[in-house]
Amino acid sequence: MAGPNTLEFTDDSFDGDVLQSDVPVLVDFWASWCGPCRMIAPHVDEVATAFAGKAKVGKVDVDSNQGTAARYQVRGIPTLLVFKGGEVVDQVVGAVSKEKLAEMLQTQIG
Numbered sequence: 001m002a003g004p005n006t007l008e009f010t011d012d013s014f015d016g017d018v019l020q021s022d023v024p025v026l027v028d029f030w031a032s033w034c035g036p037c038r039m040i041a042p043h044v045d046e047v048a049t050a051f052a053g054k055a056k057v058g059k060v061d062v063d064s065n066q067g068t069a070a071r072y073q074v075r076g077i078p079t080l081l082v083f084k085g086g087e088v089v090d091q092v093v094g095a096v097s098k099e100k101l102a103e104m105l106q107t108q109i110g
Helices: 014-019 035-050 067-073 098-109
Strands: 007-009 025-030 055-063 079-084 087-093
Touching: 007 014, 014 025, 014 055, 014 098, 025 098, 035 055, 035 098, 079 098, 087 098
Parallel strands: 007 055, 025 055
Antiparallel strands: 025 079, 079 087
């Protein structure tokens, strides 16, 4: 379901891939059965390609990685969080435009 520049984060890899990243990270908490998640998937992939080398963009399947979803109190999906320096610096819940996702990341890059 992910594009070539969209990463897959898991409970096991999350700390290393996201919290210890030296660039901002956009994380899409999603599930395969979620219609709005499938609707924004192409937007997430396009943003991943647009920001390749400047930021990371990835997905967490909430069904397979319930620990990470619970840790960040993800109650509705899609939930999109932007991390910088190991902290959540921006978030949005629900289907949003590609432009909104790009804006969330661009704000953290400068």
